[in-house]
Amino acid sequence: MSSHQPTGTDDSALAVLAPADAVIFDLDGVVVDSFGVMRQAFLTAYAEVVGGGEPPFEEYCRHLGRYFPDIMRIMGLPLELEEPFVRESYRLAGQVTVFPGVRELLTALTARGTRLAIATGKSGPRARSLLDRLGLLGHFDHVLGSDEVPRAKPAPDIVLRALELLRVPAGRAVMIGDAVTDLASARGAGVRAVAALWGESEEGPLLAERPDAVLRHPDDLLALLPAPVSPR
Incomplete structure (x- = not known):
């Protein structure tokens, strides 16, 4: 369990305590330091x-x-x-490197049976090539790029497509992003929007969007997002 303290208002912390069957990640600034x-x-x-x-x-x-x-x-x-x-x-x-703690987070979520996807501003082929090079591609059920949906972020299309492929309803998923566009895309799709602050993004604009939760280290997610009660 993380020694870091997840942040956010009391209401936002409660909002993410419901278990999730899927976690959708942005790529740059969240999974990889590029x-x-x-x-x-x-x-x-x-x-x-x-x-x-x-x-x-x-x-x-x-x-x-x-x-x-x-x-x-x-x-x-x-x-x-x-x-x-x-x-x-x-x-x-x-x-390009993987942020400290991300590999361990992905391993823990996979062990829980949580389905994982990437929804990135990169093109799909470039994202999959990078994840494969870093040995992370196998963690994800689907990796979607902005060239593979009709409208890129901040439109909800890429998150909606991820939900469709994962076969998970919006209410049972969260999205982790480091940009305002990530939060907007998640909310447009009806998915809980979680801000990641371990990359290069400015904290102020992200907090101004009032995300459902704020994470300062990858494994903070495990504290805020309990494992589903029923095994998958």
Whole structure:
């Protein structure tokens, strides 16, 4: 059991005490620490496509959780940045690490019989390739990317699709995310929205969204989410 104390209001803590049959995770900033790779890939892509000037990486970070082409549209940047960004992301994938405690969390949830899925702003093939490289792919029943649903986050489509594939009703699932878009997508699908604060995300905007619970370490989830009473 974690020595960390899960945070949130009394009401939000109670909201997540009901057991869940499924946990849906965002990928970057929740399962894997890819921030450094993401930064280098963006800087390289910007230099190749746009050229001189200061790459607006801080602004890019404010949109994390969204699908890369959607971020480019919001920022008014050329969609051509996607090709070198993806190329560099693959090239540097060996530098991506798993957050401390995540492997143990996934193992514990799997032992409980909890069904697991990924719903990420990445493309599906890139997400599955990265998880396979890190030895985590086998933990997940399904890995969904933003290119595999009609509308990317913050729309609920990717979470709804995960629920459909998992065959779990929204009320028996939670989603763990580190971005406002993750929380919005979860809530749009009727799923309890839990904020993860162990990555690079700013705490203030996430707390302002009043998530159902706030986790400061991966294994805090085990304290807030008891195992189902009946074995699966």
